[in-house]
Amino acid sequence: MAEVAKKGLEGIVVAESKTSLVNGQEGKLVYHGYDIETLAANAQFEEVAFLLWNERLPNKQELEGLRASIAHEAALPADVLAQMRQYPKDADPMAMLRTAVSALAMFDKDSEDQSVEANRRKAIRLTGQITTICAAWNRIRKGHDPIPPRKDLTLAQNFVYMLSGKANSEPDLTASNAINVYLVLLAEHGMNASTFASRVTVATGSDMHSGVVSGIGTLKGPSHGGANAEAMRMFLEIDEPENVANWFKTNIKEGDRRIMGIGHRIYKALDPRAAILEQHAEALAKSSGNLKWFQIAKQLADAARADSYFIERKLYPNVDYYSAIVLYTLDLDVDMFVPLFAMSRVVGWTAHMMEQFANNRLIRPDVNYVGPMGLAWVPVEQR
Ligand SMILES: CC(C)(COP(=O)(O)OP(=O)(O)OC[C@H]1O[C@@H](n2cnc3c(N)ncnc32)[C@H](O)[C@@H]1OP(=O)(O)O)[C@@H](O)C(=O)NCCC(=O)NCCS
Numbered sequence: 001m002a003e004v005a006k007k008g009l010e011g012i013v014v015a016e017s018k019t020s021l022v023n024g025q026e027g028k029l030v031y032h033g034y035d036i037e038t039l040a041a042n043a044q045f046e047e048v049a050f051l052l053w054n055e056r057l058p059n060k061q062e063l064e065g066l067r068a069s070i071a072h073e074a075a076l077p078a079d080v081l082a083q084m085r086q087y088p089k090d091a092d093p094m095a096m097l098r099t100a101v102s103a104l105a106m107f108d109k110d111s112e113d114q115s116v117e118a119n120r121r122k123a124i125r126l127t128g129q130i131t132t133i134c135a136a137w138n139r140i141r142k143g144h145d146p147i148p149p150r151k152d153l154t155l156a157q158n159f160v161y162m163l164s165g166k167a168n169s170e171p172d173l174t175a176s177n178a179i180n181v182y183l184v185l186l187a188e189h190g191m192n193a194s195t196f197a198s199r200v201t202v203a204t205g206s207d208m209h210s211g212v213v214s215g216i217g218t219l220k221g222p223s224h225g226g227a228n229a230e231a232m233r234m235f236l237e238i239d240e241p242e243n244v245a246n247w248f249k250t251n252i253k254e255g256d257r258r259i260m261g262i263g264h265r266i267y268k269a270l271d272p273r274a275a276i277l278e279q280h281a282e283a284l285a286k287s288s289g290n291l292k293w294f295q296i297a298k299q300l301a302d303a304a305r306a307d308s309y310f311i312e313r314k315l316y317p318n319v320d321y322y323s324a325i326v327l328y329t330l331d332l333d334v335d336m337f338v339p340l341f342a343m344s345r346v347v348g349w350t351a352h353m354m355e356q357f358a359n360n361r362l363i364r365p366d367v368n369y370v371g372p373m374g375l376a377w378v379p380v381e382q383r
Pocket of ligand 1 (some may be wrong): 008222223224225227257258259260261263264265266313315318319320338
């Protein structure tokens with residue numbers, strides 16, 4: 001008897017990993033031994049990258065070394081920038097990112113080198129370059145020249161600086177700090193779909209750029225990274241806090257829509273990242289003087305939390321729910337939310353790919369054939 005297929009591979013363990021623990025019952029997330037709450041309160045994004053790539057925190061000199069390397073490597077090849085100027089301005093930014101990262105491989109002298117050292121260099125380079133691509137694209141598509149990265153800034157500061165439109169200006173501190181927390185929270189998350197896709201890709205012996213391209217393509221979907229933009233579009237559709245109750249009744253209770261940013265395959269308790277982001281979303285909204293979007297999100301989450309359908313299925317806000325409010329309050333375009341997720345998750349993808357390379361075996365699951373057998377061949381003219 002063939003084994004019954006597990007739809008969505010739910011509950012299937014596919015690897016041993018030292019990168020992160022996701023405890024869905026308790027709502028706990030740990031990056032290589034450190035609780036996510038501790039990292040969100042203290043860590044610079046580069047510290048988290050060092051932790052995930054090296055299985056320990058850096059000392060001061062190592063942290064500065066990694067920050068400087070990422071900032072140095074963040075510059076894009078002129079040919080890739082020239083290509084980006086040719087992309088359709090209304091392209092989906094994730095399609096743009098997938099294409100630009102694929103192009104980067106052809107300009108990277110390490111691209112086909114599978115040594116440990118080359119993979120580390122590529123992890124650093126891709127982390128810097130993806131941030132620059134995101135910021136540059138947001139300017140190119142609006143008809144502005146991209147601003148090159150600065151060598152003295154952290155990745156979060158560089159992103160805010162390159163996006164700002166003011167060359168040689170100092171990046172806004174509140175925005176840089178908020179982006180830093182966002183990047184720390186999104187960097188790694190067990191065997192999520194995009195991480196799995198990147199591990200499957202390199203397990204064939206393919207290269208790290210291909211693995212990142214697979215990760216980007218997978219993250220793009222609304223059941224994964226695409227949910228942050230969809231959550232914001234939903235809040236925009238609701239438009240006013242007083243519309244929440246009616247929207248919930250019409251679209252969720254009486255309709256067949258899902259609340260985007262709610263529910264998770266692993267978390268059957270509150271996603272710890274959502275709890276942290278809720279606080280940041282509220283603080284940012286208060287300081288911006290516009291609480292409306294936060295109030296809509298909060299009221300909708302409260303409506304779901306009080307509803308038996310959501311209670312029975314253990315559906316809580318996930319990371320994408322309040323991150324939508326954080327990013328919107330920072331004035332980011334909604335369709336840039338998913339590329340921002342990729343800016344962070346590239347660190348987790350590359351950490352997992354390095355783990356895969358270190359103990360590789362082709363990932364090749366099985367399938368139960370349920371089609372017909374023994375059919376007779378009928379020539380095409382007779383079909
Ligand atoms: C994340 C997600 C894809 C997980 O999917 P999954 O583990 O395969 O769970 P399922 O899609 O089987 O959902 C389980 C049940 O909860 C319901 N459900 C799940 N998420 C829901 C949501 N956001 N709103 C309303 N109902 C939801 C499903 O309808 C299903 O109900 P049923 O048992 O009566 O059929 C799903 O919760 C979802 O679509 N959420 C919205 C998108 C999102 O925020 N994605 C980002 C994840 S980090």
